[in-house]
Amino acid sequence: MSSERVHSESTQHVKVDPRILDAYYTPEAVARELVSHLPAGVTGAVMDPTVGDGALLRAVHSRYEESVTLLGIDVNGKTVRNLRRERPDWCLSQADCLKSESRLASKAWRLARADLDVVVMNPPFSHRGGGGAWVEFGDFAGHVAPAVHFLTELISNLNPRHGFYAILPDGALRAERHEKLWAEIEKSFEVRVLAKLRTSLFAGARVSTSIIHLKSGRTIRNEPAVLQSKNNGSCRCVDIVRGRVPVHKARTSVIKDPVPFIHTSAIGAAQHPQSSDLVLSDTTPFVLISRVGSWRSPRTLEIGPVVLSDCVIAIRPTHRPNLTDLFEDIVEHESLFLDALRGTGAQYLTLRALTECLQKLGWQPRISRSGVAPTPCLCAAETRVIYGSQ
Template structure:
């Protein structure tokens, strides 16, 4: 979760001097004892749901590398009793001392899981490296002042948020017989930036994901979370499921008319518009408010050099699904909260608009995210292909207009080519120009 720095707790970490991640735990002792920290507890109900991934016959050592108040360990104890040895690590000494008094039979250590010297100095980590049945965690979703850390995995380099850094750290060093179980922000799985990472992980792990529909588990913070269970694939007699993006590329439309559509993702944040400099070459600036009011009411303008050429359909990228708005013609600068969908010469826009409205439920379900809901480029491409369109992603502000190159499956279409680039399958169906 989100935290402030706690200098006192920072001094309590043994053997390492690091910036404090006092919510390198995800549940804390009590709100009054951690008053300087934005702490969100792991609810017992959510902890029990995560532990349900384990089989009834589970036994052995169970590690929580961000133990906090011990919600996950306690849920495992309630279910398995004396059959499990419970082991926990936490960066906060007070949290560990409280747990030791409450649960003297548990093996608990003070340490920073994200620091190699610190975690390897703990008895709990050394115990888990020898033998561990499962690793459970509810890691911090973010830490204030940190934009993410660079992490290397199987030859790839990724910049990841703290929640994924916790998961990857344990994956790299531990080999639990029943896998890794984690509560993660939904964005850690659905964000485009992590697509390549999950493609790499799925090559070595069977990944099960359970969406938590109730976003009010954590009082005071409405976040969307998922439960993830990852087990290393020793031998898999069944063919691995195709990646969703690969399925898009394999789709062959039967229609002969052009169904090419360009996706333009706006790039200008609304708060920057007042500071943009221009003289006479100014065009209207469109934001999500343009979806609810006539375009003639727009009073904000931006430089023509950032404009895109209509006709196109406007879709909200952030928030929730609403019916597309058709813009007949002219030049407009798009907010970074909008998508514009453009077809060759605009003649197919009414057909596209009708197709979007007929499949509104499918598009609405694609708006996801840990905080503000949004639809990613990948999800939008997927939905468009599913209803028979051939999307191309074009950079905002490009001077050219939409055209058909035959990739939509029309009579002149040739076979498409595909390339795997950083874990994302791109094709003439989803080509970034």
């Protein structure tokens, strides 16, 4: 996972300077899983640019035995020296693959540039506090997480016949800041998620990860189909409102005039904590769903006002009689929302992902501010909305 890995037993993790990276080894089981996805006819060079204790290359060797040449690079000199003693037949170099001068000086990199079959990799993951690196790729320029930085450097400089097989955190694949970069990558690479890994595979970490494959060639995306949903011909506009009040603030606020506070654990069952910030209160009716954590059955809430926790999202139909239709649509197509829940750590639903889900169901969502009265919709349907006085 990390180019800062220290040689030791696999499956253990070693904390390095937390301002830089957490270092984890690739567990043998994960290495075998990744290698099982490689094609049968690999006969040339296979490279791991963050070789660490060599788990990935060992898995490659046990599958292809002597038919492949193994190249490994790691930024940590001690790691490379230890591995050289263990595996004198591998070509191992100490270099920083993120720096062109450093990698160009290494023998393993030069051999990989000349002729390469496959890259297997488990790059350093992003983590809290990491601002990321500035990356330029095609028309994309921006800050990306370390794992994505690594991947971008490699796909920009190597051309393996069978492509790149990488273990990446969900954040690397799903974060909105990477969205444009992936769109750019998919212009010239076929990108496939081969497997999703369990969150507990890396000892000491809780990360959602996947094995992905990038191969030269354009990805053809299927247009998302609009699913069948109830449509009575009326206005299908809905407001998406993300709650704004963190739980800890709700607890410490001064009581003025208690307003029900709605948190994930209280979906459908309003609580009365200490908060009463009427400015942040939202007008029902709406369908409540949780934003962070696992998917819970949505609930409708028809009596307001309420204060929404920042962990929940309210979906409010502009045409009030549509509340039941909206609720039933969400319940019926729950799998759509389950698929949209992603995250390296906890799972969460982004407003964009939610918007796409609702669009697939034939709704016309727009993102509204919490605590602000709903404005009439601009759709063609002739419906009038009256809130508050009903």
